[in-house]
Amino acid sequence: MPNRVSTLNVLLHGKPIGTITNVGHDRSLFAFTDPYISDESRSVLGLGFKDSLGGLLTDFKPTQNQLLPFFSNLLPEERMRHYLAARAGVNPAREFFLLWVLGQDLPGAVTVEPADGEAFPPNGHHENPDDPRREAPMRFSLAGVQLKFSAVQQAKGGLTIPATGQGGSWIVKLPSSRFEAVPENEYAMMELARMLGMDVPETQLLPINQIANIPEGIGQFGDSAFVIKRFDRADGHAIHIEDFAQVFGVYPHDKYKKASMRNIAQVLAIEGQDQDIAEFTRRLVFNTLIGNADMHLKNWSVIYKDRRTASIAPAYDFVSTVPYLPDDSAALKVSRSKKFSDFTLDELSHLAAKAMLPEKWVLDIARETVAGFHELWAKEKAHLPLTQSMIAAIERHLRTIPIW
Numbered sequence: 001m002p003n004r005v006s007t008l009n010v011l012l013h014g015k016p017i018g019t020i021t022n023v024g025h026d027r028s029l030f031a032f033t034d035p036y037i038s039d040e041s042r043s044v045l046g047l048g049f050k051d052s053l054g055g056l057l058t059d060f061k062p063t064q065n066q067l068l069p070f071f072s073n074l075l076p077e078e079r080m081r082h083y084l085a086a087r088a089g090v091n092p093a094r095e096f097f098l099l100w101v102l103g104q105d106l107p108g109a110v111t112v113e114p115a116d117g118e119a120f121p122p123n124g125h126h127e128n129p130d131d132p133r134r135e136a137p138m139r140f141s142l143a144g145v146q147l148k149f150s151a152v153q154q155a156k157g158g159l160t161i162p163a164t165g166q167g168g169s170w171i172v173k174l175p176s177s178r179f180e181a182v183p184e185n186e187y188a189m190m191e192l193a194r195m196l197g198m199d200v201p202e203t204q205l206l207p208i209n210q211i212a213n214i215p216e217g218i219g220q221f222g223d224s225a226f227v228i229k230r231f232d233r234a235d236g237h238a239i240h241i242e243d244f245a246q247v248f249g250v251y252p253h254d255k256y257k258k259a260s261m262r263n264i265a266q267v268l269a270i271e272g273q274d275q276d277i278a279e280f281t282r283r284l285v286f287n288t289l290i291g292n293a294d295m296h297l298k299n300w301s302v303i304y305k306d307r308r309t310a311s312i313a314p315a316y317d318f319v320s321t322v323p324y325l326p327d328d329s330a331a332l333k334v335s336r337s338k339k340f341s342d343f344t345l346d347e348l349s350h351l352a353a354k355a356m357l358p359e360k361w362v363l364d365i366a367r368e369t370v371a372g373f374h375e376l377w378a379k380e381k382a383h384l385p386l387t388q389s390m391i392a393a394i395e396r397h398l399r400t401i402p403i404w
Contacts, residue, residue, distance in 0.1 A: 007115040028096045029062045043307040046070050046242045048249045067095045069249045074106045077252050105166045108232050109240035148173040158210035169233045175222030179324045183226035188384035189318040196372050199314045202229040231314040240304040241313050245297040255296040260333040265355040271310040279312050285369040288343045291322030291397040296331040323393035344402045
């Protein structure tokens with residue numbers, strides 16, 4: 001089939017704000033609409049679209065295969081990408097067409113729809129255009145690698161995954177085929193964070209048999225799934241969010257590079273309020289203590305509750321990774337080092353100074369979090385759904401952390 005020009009309309013809160021045009025040969029070009037550019041009270045699409053003076057960037061170069069990082073980060077990664085692409089019959093490497101198929105239920109308040117109303121891409125399919133998989137794609141995109149699905153709660157309890165994958169207000173994360181009891185681990189860590197006063201969405205540890213419509217071909221490697229309420233959905237409306245890979249214009253494959261915890265703190269210091277810095281500090285300390293070596297750029301987000309002002313989004317993806325992959329290195333540098341064993345008050349002082357944060361205040365929050373964690377861990381570890389080997393791994397890790 002010959003290549004042809006196709007255009008996707010980009011909507012924010014249901015209002016058109018831009019277009020992504022496939023100009024042929026898998027090259028695509030994003031542009032804001034003139035009304036969005038001229039609207040002084042416009043809703044914010046992303047911090048990465050701000051220029052050095054706070055104005056709106058409007059000049060973008062075409063990209064090949066991949067979309068601009070902001071839009072690329074709306075798409076799922078690796079296993080999840082291949083699964084959903086196969087369901088829709090789209091080549092997973094061709095992001096324009098993948099966004100076409102998944103654009104009706106993206107993270108945040110962005111939606112994407114074809115300008116000419118075609119339900120399926122004319123050039124995106126890499127096999128038979130009459131492939132029956134086209135009739136039932138999972139039309140949602142939840143960024144990340146782990147197999148997880150958008151679900152709706154049933155009146156009788158439990159959850160169901162819609163046949164189309166659209167409209168869910170819960171995320172269901174299934175057991176891992178590689179690691180033991182990951183849903184139990186994540187539930188326990190998120191509940192500990194909640195007990196320590198962090199902003200954690202509603203969560204459940206749900207028996208697999210209470211989840212209807214799990215797609216065929218997904219192996220069940222445990223008895224439970226971790227379920228978390230989507231904080232970008234409320235009362236049937238979308239709330240806009242963006243992760244820090246989007247903020248920094250970093251493609252998903254570079255989410256462990258290109259930035260540090262200090263850089264995240266700098267953005268929150270400029271865009272957020274005191275409570276955002278306090279929440280950031282608690283989460284940074286907490287994830288160091290539990291040994292979460294996977295707090296990369298996509299596991300931190302901002303949320304736009306009023307559509308214009310960024311604040312730190314609720315917590316997600318807190319998992320102790322040391323029981324599975326013992327390692328002294330975190331995903332990102334704190335300020336100078338990414339080693340857990342270098343996580344000292346001095347390292348936090350360096351972060352505070354470089355991010356222009358009140359040093360004493362940051363250190364006081366860190367000390368308070370450490371003390372609270374040790375008290376809570378001693379009291380709750382036996383009551384959490386953790387195996388003895390997980391508890392032992394976390395306690396071995398805690399002995400290596402110098403911050404007390």
